[in-house]
Amino acid sequence: MTDQNHPPRMTPEEEAEFKKARKGRNLAIGAVLLFFVVLFYAITIVRMTD
Numbered sequence: 001m002t003d004q005n006h007p008p009r010m011t012p013e014e015e016a017e018f019k020k021a022r023k024g025r026n027l028a029i030g031a032v033l034l035f036f037v038v039l040f041y042a043i044t045i046v047r048m049t050d
Helices: 012-049
Strands: none
Touching: none
């Protein structure tokens, strides 16, 4: 009988693929956050010079 609360474990290949995809998503989120930081910094500098 299988325990329905715990799905079967991933194979090493599936786990490596999952980690690669997660790293890609993390890098994309980091890039978006960095973009917003630079954008807000630039807006602040422009508004201070007015």
